[in-house]
């Protein structure tokens with residue numbers, strides 16, 4: 155149960171996930187109008203009383219990123235003006251996080267830092283997110299950030315496959331050097347198997363060239379671990395390189411299914427045998443119907459953190475042990491479509 159003072163509101167980015175979270179917590183989603191004025195400006199208004207409440211705002215800043223970001227900022231601003239007690243933003247996928255450094259000589263922004271500033275000035279006091287593009291982005295925020303480890307969702311699925319074929323026949327692969335820590339952490343959780351990595355280069359934005367593969371992948375089932383799949387270029391090029399080196403099967407486990415442009419179609423015709431994603435971003439109908447794509451829900455892990463927050467914020471929860479949703483009725487749920 156949620157503390158009675160807590161209200162859960164959602165922007166328009168991922169209503170199905172917001173409903174699943176509300177179901178896990180056994181509470182209704184509270185009502186707010188989140189729409190647009192005639193000229194396209196975002197318009198929000200809470201439909202129920204929020205004064206004195208602890209507000210939780212659920213919103214991924216996925217495409218259309220600018221609208222979804224603005225919905226979140228305006229919901230926070232309206233909450234401040236409605237004299238709420240606290241505002242927590244739960245942003246399962248934080249957009250604009252990949253521009254997180256100034257590359258020498260290039261005159262570019264650090265959008266991740268700007269987003270951190272915007273969330274704070276809008277009145278958000280705490281951020282919960284999943285698999286930030288890089289851990290150090292947390293340092294851009296001057297509010298507490300809970301960066302949940304989304305790949306935990308996939309551990310059971312991989313272990314199940316290892317039981318059939320033997321863990322020694324699997325290797326975890328990072329599709330780039332930057333993802334090595336993430337991949338190594340996952341390998342540890344799935345029977346401590348070996349880790350390989352790919353040395354990749356981006357000659358131009360959104361294009362990928364594999365330079366070489368470091369590690370033994372021959373006759374192995376490869377588990378590619380990445381935070382985001384966007385155009386698919388990284389994972390498709392990785393699968394091709396791994397198969398050329400004699401890999402048996404190549405599966406990718408990615409938390410955030412950005413899947414822009416022709417990604418789903420390209421994956422269908424690629425050497426990638428399977429793509430497993432979370433529901434931090436809504437899948438298109440084409441992706442839902444793809445035979446190669448499977449999806450798990452992050453609702454249980456988000457519900458757990460909401461319960462933790464509720465326990466800390468409400469005196470009535472102090473002496474009550476929290477039953478973790480993810481360990482009870484909601485063990486990793488694979489989503490079914492059609």
Ligand code: R5P
Pocket residue numbers: 252329330332333360362380381382383384385386387388389
């Ligand atoms: C890069 O650093 C990220 O971790 C992903 O590998 C990248 O964003 C994936 O993009 P795409 O699917 O367009 O290659």
